[in-house]
Amino acid sequence: MAVKKKLKVVQIRSGSGRVPSQRETLKGLGLRGPRTEVVVPNQASFRGMIKKIIHLVTVEEVDG
Numbered sequence: 022m023a024v025k026k027k028l029k030v031v032q033i034r035s036g037s038g039r040v041p042s043q044r045e046t047l048k049g050l051g052l053r054g055p056r057t058e059v060v061v062p063n064q065a066s067f068r069g070m071i072k073k074i075i076h077l078v079t080v081e082e083v084d085g
Contacts, residue, residue, distance in 0.1 A: 027085035030066065031058040034077040046074050
C-alpha cells in the first residue's frame, strides 16, 4: 500500500497589503496569519493555490 504524500504549508509573511486574490488564497488554504500551518493533500488544485502565494509561505512534503 502506497503512502499518500501531503504538503505542510507554513505562512511566513503577512497577507496584509497584498492583492485581494492572494489574501483570499491564504484564507482558502486555512492560513490565518504568520506562523500558522496547515497540512493539505498533494493535489493539483492545492499546488496551484500554493504557487500563487509561494512568496508568502514555505512548503514541505510529509507522509500522510
